[in-house]
Amino acid sequence: MPTIKFHTLGCKVNQYETQAIRESCLRKGFKETKNGKADCYVINTCTVTNTADRKSREYIYRCIRENPKAKVVVAGCYVQKDKDKITNIPGIELIVPNEQKNLIPDFLFAKKINSCGIKNQYSDLEISSFSDHDKAFVKIQDGCNNRCSYCKIPIVRGKSRSRDLASIVREAERLIRNGFQELVLTGICLGAYGKDLKGEFDLVNVIEVVEKLDGNFRIRLSSIEAKDVTDKLIEKIASSKKMCRHLHIPFQSGDNAILKKMNRNYTAESYIKLIDKIRNKIPQIAITTDIMIGFPTETEKRFNNTFRFLKGIAPSRMHIFPFSPRENTPAFAFAGKVDSPSMKKRMRKVQDLAREISYEYRKQFLHKELVVLVERKKDKKSGMLQGYSDNYIKIFINSKKLAPGNNLQKVRITQVTPDTTLSVPV
Structure with a gap:
């Protein structure tokens, strides 16, 4: 059974796409390894800054050095931007543009891909879990129609494209069944959801459908532009029992x-x-x-x-x-x-x-109660459980009885310092 390693740089969308690639590769017969050499490496790159470019290159070279005989697959936004530079790196087996990430498992034994065109259709990827994460990202949109003068993302991601609502719901149901208690709706330009679809669907419609699903879970939005924070969205967050009180604008x-x-x-x-x-x-x-x-x-x-x-x-x-x-x-x-x-x-x-x-x-929030998504990994320094409240406060939980692991837990805040927020379970 061939072994495979994954590495992701950049945004929540990239993290989601890597998880979809991971699940598909494992179904095809690969075995994921995190220690030692692998037979295949998949690197999902980023190009949002010069630092992201540098880190993408560094990781490509690191994988090639780790196993010069391995199949190294490079995908993502840096591929869209600098395909020619990457092509000249000896040791790369495959160069995969964003819109073909879903085909990586089928491409693993193919020749290098020369096409770097961007389709104006949503390229569907689906997940059932989220490796090493306590919350699950649900990608509902790709691309961006904005033209901020400093940003390269519209060039490498293409025009805004929305995911089919039924596909979003199926994925959310799977993730909830598999134990995830926080779903993060994400996209390159999240608030643009639905503007390319026939009908009146928008981000609020997605929230309304997802929040009605059975299960103990909450919904968080990833980054959203100011122009897309509508009165309708504000009302929905205010009235919903599932929505996190958090907006990243x-x-x-x-x-x-x-x-x-x-x-x-x-x-x-x-x-x-x-x-x-x-x-x-x-x-x-x-x-x-x-x-x-x-x-x-x-x-x-x-x-x-x-x-x-x-x-x-x-x-x-x-x-x-x-x-x-x-x-x-x-x-x-x-x-x-x-x-x-x-x-x-x-x-x-x-x-x-x-x-x-x-x-x-x-x-x-001192002496107040908040609900925290308890993470599986304890804080290395203090040994305490940790997690985030719905209003995005990182909280440490002082408890010897509470078990770690991706569950919503009510806590009472006992101490607030300039750097930490401490609590006990309720």
């Missing part, structure tokens, strides 16, 4: 001039109004976000606009990252690059603010 910058150059199609003021509307309707909801530091023409004044904006909206968690110039995007050629020392200084300042805001948000 990227805003990237709090300066209107920068937002315009980014082609984000909203202003700082409109974003603030949206957040106020959400919080008025759903008290204590977790608003998390992405912040890009050092976009071209980000002067100190414009950065300070973003900093004040962050203090005002107070996201409970922030993903903070530096601008990474991507070839073939408009921002690649923009003048006004920010020097590295300034970028690092600004990053540290926002990171310090993020820690302060997170602490303030979490303090309101």
Whole structure:
């Protein structure tokens, strides 16, 4: 029985697609191994930043070094972007574009694939479990019609395509039957779901159907754009007993001039109004976000606009990252690059603010009860159980009786520090 290893870089969609490939390969007779050499390696790459490109290349070379005789399969967004560069790496057996990932098990003994075209149909992949994960991602959409000036994803993922609702429901039912108690609806541009389908289906329709399924589970949304957070969606989250009180809404910058150059199609003021509307309707909801530091023409004044904006909206968690110039995007050629020392200084300042805001948000739940998805792996440092609440707080659970393992557990918060949130089971 041939052995196989998988490695995934990048987003939740990539993680989902790797799981689908894994299940298909195992059905075909491969045996997954995580230690030592393998007969075959499948690397699902990412190209969202220069760092992602570098890590993709590094892992390709690492696999080739580990077993020079192995079949090395490279797939994903880096393939779409730099297929010619990858083709020149000796030791790669297969190069598979995004829309052909579902065929990897059938391609394992074929020649290299030269076609890198992107179809405008949803390429169906399905899963029944989620290896090494306590929550299960359910991919419902692919591609993106937005044209942010810094982003390469629409180039490598193609136009927005929605998954058939019946297929989503079948998969959700399987995952619930197999014990998953948190389903994360995900996509490249999640809020675009249904816009390419005939009829009136949208993201809220998906939620309404999935939340009616039998079982003890909850639903979380992955990242969603501000323009797609509709009144209908806010009402659904507020009224649903299954939906997590959490929205991850990227805003990237709090300066209107920068937002315009980014082609984000909203202003700082409109974003603030949206957040106020959400919080008025759903008290204590977790608003998390992405912040890009050092976009071209980000002067100190414009950065300070973003900093004040962050203090005002107070996201409970922030993903903070530096601008990474991507070839073939408009921002690649923009003048006004920010020097590295300034970028690092600004990053540290926002990171310090993020820690302060997170602490303030979490303090309101002291002595309150929250429901946590208990993870299978204990915290290495403390030995305590851990997991996330519905409003995306990482919580440590002090209990010798509670068993680890992918289950929803009510806890009472006993201590909140700047870095940790402690609890006991209820």
